């Protein structure tokens with residue numbers, strides 16, 4: 004893996020050292036961060052600032068803490084000729100020396116040379132005394148030719164960490180009681196460089212209390228640990244248990260398949276997927292990046308502004324009364340839907356979705372183009388005169404994304420500022436009071452809790468638009484060194500997709516026909532022309548019957564199409580295991596690729612290969 008190579012380099016450079024310092028000054032940090040975070044947030048009732056206030060109130064430093072004696076020691080055992088098993092031999096030697104091993108790392112190899120790194124502590128929990136270090140050095144030195152250094156594991160104060168905020172000085176952060184050098188990682192950060200740099204020189208704890216995807220699942224903690232360079236001498240005191248920005252998140256349907264709760268990411272279970280063509284609101288898939296903002300609809304204001312517009316602020320009633328209500332049936336799909344299939348080839352980064360990161364609703368609201376043109380004065384002449392290229396949506400949770408102006412203003416684009424979902428007031432979970440619906444386009448552009456709409460010559464900023472979160476790379480790209488991520492176009496329309504909802508993997512069927520059901524959908528409003536089903540690895544195909552959704556406008560088919568097929572089991576497959584597979588063809592006559600391997604990409608996006616379900620026939 005790319006990270007492994009990068010980690011090897013990190014360890015090779017070492018850079019351990021020690022420094023003293025005093026307890027950190029919260030008073031100095033607080034106004035700076037607070038101001039920056041609030042500037043990015045929205046008037047009038049934006050919760051982001053509240054989260055930050057609450058966060059800081061819990062982030063006190065331990066009184067009187069300062070750098071003192073080391074809690075651990077670092078041993079670097081450089082050998083001229085490495086050999087298999089040396090790491091465990093050295094571990095045994097250390098155990099005999101009666102030290103606790105906190106961490107043991109294999110090292111960078113240059114030819115036969117290697118460095119073995121151990122983080123150890125005395126049995127009574129502290130760092131090793133000079134005498135003990137000398138004993139350990141001597142014992143390890145017996146194992147192989149080379150050199151062995153043993154030193155106290157550095158302890159840094161927050162003040163020292165604060166001095167490391169640039170690539171030149173090294174970029175350091177702290178987390179709980181650890182100090183980490185993240186200099187080489189910032190470029191590779193899946194959440195983007197800008198976000199991670201907010202924490203440069205500081206504690207990441209308050210940031211990760213918002214972005215709990217780092218601690219809830221995935222490999223962020225492991226990655227962080229690989230960058231540890233020492234202990235923090237003045238770690239923040241444990242926070243109060245009530246301090247959680249997620250406490251006000253809505254109650255959720257237990258039938259959802261939860262990948263994360265803070266922020267919530269949950270998929271629609273396949274068992275409920277085809278019960279109705281419009282997915283019931285409580286089981287709609289959830290893809291959040293932050294806590295759900297709490298907002299009184301009475302206080303809601305939508306600011307429309309930017310180049311070529313005359314800025315206006317509208318309340319919810321303005322939207323309802325001053326514009327015609329429009330309804331659009333649209334399926335939303337997360338760009339990472341079916342990522343788990345790519346993870347089986349090689350781990351990507353992101354939520355390991357099955358195929359349930361998509362759902363369908365009838366959305367009610369107003370056309371964005373009517374608000375932009377008739378209320379904010381964004382005429383086609385102004386678009387040309389001011390070179391407007393994008394419309395940016397800023398969510399009250401801190402999300403930001405944009406769509407091209409062509410889609411925003413197209414009379415056939417059907418982009419909505421939606422306040423209803425399946426005939427009900429939009430639930431807070433799904434963006435109340437108002438969210439954007441951009442039919443045919445990857446879910447992340449459908450910004451929830453939208454507070455500002457900005458006409459712009461530039462795309463939105465941030466990880467979800469310009470950063471790497473929704474960018475597709477070649478299967479050969481395993482690390483981002485030397486790649487200008489911003490130059491790669493961000494995802495918009497999605498490719499044709501289909502999946503088998505029943506039978507489920509592992510089913511046993513007894514009849515002479517396999518009854519297969521599923522859904523198909525394509526981005527850009529491209530209707531589904533055909534779905535093919537095969538049980539013999541694509542040698543022969545049965546054309547499925549298209550059912551719900553088949554009558555949508557051929558080039559404005561924003562919602563999924565259900566299908567079903569009855570596939571006879573040939574004699575040679577009776578009593579055997581085989582795979583049911585499907586592929587769809589859309590209005591552009593594009594079809595799904597056969598294999599996942601050529602689709603593999605670092606972020607695990609756009610997985611739309613033939614969907615395969617292994618089952619068994621029982622005679």
Ligand code: HEM
Nearest residue numbers: 193194198199201202207210221223226227292352353354
């Ligand atoms: C310093 C060590 C950090 C490490 C090792 C790290 C690692 C990661 C990883 C592995 C992911 C992908 C998560 C996934 O979707 O599975 C991620 C995403 C992300 N990170 Fe970090 N991160 C760090 C710091 C930060 C900080 C300080 C912030 C905020 C200020 C931040 C904000 C984000 C955001 C916004 C995402 C995208 C989440 C989403 O799309 O839902 N990260 N990070």
